[in-house]
Amino acid sequence: MTTATRSRFWHSDGRRLSGLATLLLLLPFFAIIAFVFIYPLAQLLFISFFEPKPTLDNYARVVANPVYTRVLLRTLWTAMLVTGLSVILGFPVAYYMSRVRGALAALVGVCVILPLWSSVLVRTAAWSFLFQREGLINSALMAVGVTSEPIKLLYTQGAVVIAMTHVLLPFMILPIYGTLRSIPNDYMRAAAVLGATRLRTFTEVILPLSMSGVASGSLLVFLTALGFFITPALLGSPQELMVATLVSQQIREVLDWPFASALVGVLTLFVTLLALIFSKTLRFDRLMGAQT
Template structure:
C-alpha cells in the first residue's frame, strides 16, 4: 500500500505576505518585526510629506468655504490654461532633448572599460552632487550676450552681433535637460547592461548589420529603461522651478513659478493649492499609464 502524503498546511500554500520578506542574518523576519522596522520610515513619510500635502490640498476645496471654484478658475481662465500647456510642452521638449543626448552616453558606458568608463561615470554622477542653482547659473554665464557661446559664434563668423540666447524657451529646455540628464542616463544604462552581448553577436551571425541589430534587437530590449528614464525626466520637469525662473522670461512661465507667484505675491493659498492638485492628477495619471505599459519587474531589470 502506498504511503499517504501528510496534509499540507494552508499557510504553507498561501503566498508570502509582503511584510514577511525581510531577512536578517539568514533568518526570515516575522511580520511584526518587519512592521516595527518599517514604522519609522512610514511615520516620517506621514509627518513630513502626506500630512502637509493633504493639509495644503484641503485649502483648495475648503477655503473660504466648501467649493470647487478654485479648480474651475484653473480651466476657465485662458492664461492659466496656456501656462499648463506650456509646462507640458517644455517638459516634453526637455525629455526629447535629454533622450537624444543621454542614450548615446548610456550606450557608450556599457561598451567602454577602464579609465574611460570611470571618466564617463564621473561625468554623469558628479553633477548630481552639485546644486541645481549652481548648474543653472553656469548656463547664464554661457548664454548671456557677452558669454562664451555668443563670443564663439562671432569669432567663427556665424553671427555679426550677439544673439538673444538667454531668457528664451530654448535656454529653459537646454538648462533643464542638462540638470535632468543623469536621471535618464542611469535607467537606460541599467537596461542596456542587462542585455547579453550574445544577442548582438547572434543577430550578426544571422545576417543583420549593426544598424538593423540596433533597431531590432538592442533598442526594443532597452525600451523599459528608456520609458522609465523619460518618465522620470518628464515628471521632474513638470514641477521645475529654479531653472525656468532664472534662465526663462515671463513668456516661459511654468506652473511651479505660477504657484510661487500665487503664494508669495497674491497670497492666494487656495488657488495655489488647486494648481498643485491639478498637477498631482496629471502626474498620477501618467504614472498609472506607464505602470500599465511597462510592468514593474521589467522596469527593475526582471525581464526584457
C-alpha cells in the same frame, strides 16, 4: 531569542525575513513619507476645496482663465521637450557606457555623475553667464561669423529647455545604462551567428530590450521637469512662466493659498494619471529597468 519569537521574524529556512519583520523595518520609511509628503499634500488639497468655503471655484479659475491654461500647457510642452532631448542625448552616452570597460568606463561614468555633485542653482547660474549678450556663446557666434551682433539667448524658452536638459540628463542616462548592462551578451552573439549585422542587432535586439530603461528615465525626467522652479525662474521671462513659478507667486506675492493649492491639485492629478498609465503599460519591475 525563543523559537516562537524567532518564527515571527524569520521564515522557516532561517534566511529570509518574515512579513512582520519586513514591515517593521519599513515602518520608519513610511512614517517619514507620510509626514513630509502625504500630509502636506493632503493639507494643500483640503485648502483648495474648502477655503474659504467648500467650493470648486479655485479649480474653475485654472480652467477658465486662458493665462493659467497657457501656463499649464507651456509646462507640459517644456517637460516633453526636455524629456525628448534627454532621450536623444542620453541614449548614445548610456550605450557607450555599457560597451566600454576599464578606466574609460570609469571616466565616462564620472562625467555623467559629476554634475549631480553640484547644486541646481550653481549649474543654472553657469548657464546664465553663458547665455548673456556678452557671454561665451554669443562671443563664439560672432567670432565665427554666424551673427554680426549678440542675439537674445537669455530669458527665452530655449535657454530654459537647454539648461533643464543639462540638469536632468543624468536621470535619463543612468536608468538606460542599467538596462543596457543587464542585457546578456549571448543575445548579441546569437544575433551575429544568425547573420545579423551590427545595425540590425541594435535595432531588433538591443533597442527593444532597452525600452524599459528609456521609459523609466523618461518618467523620472518628465515628472521632475513638471515641478522645476529654479531654472525657469532664473533663465526664463514672464512669457515663459511655468507652474512651479506661478504657484510661488500666488503664495509669496498674492497670498492666494487656495488658488495655489488648486494649481498643485491639477498638477498632482495629471502626475497620478500619468503614473497609472505607465503602471498599466509596464510592470513596476520592468519600469525600474529589470529584465525578465
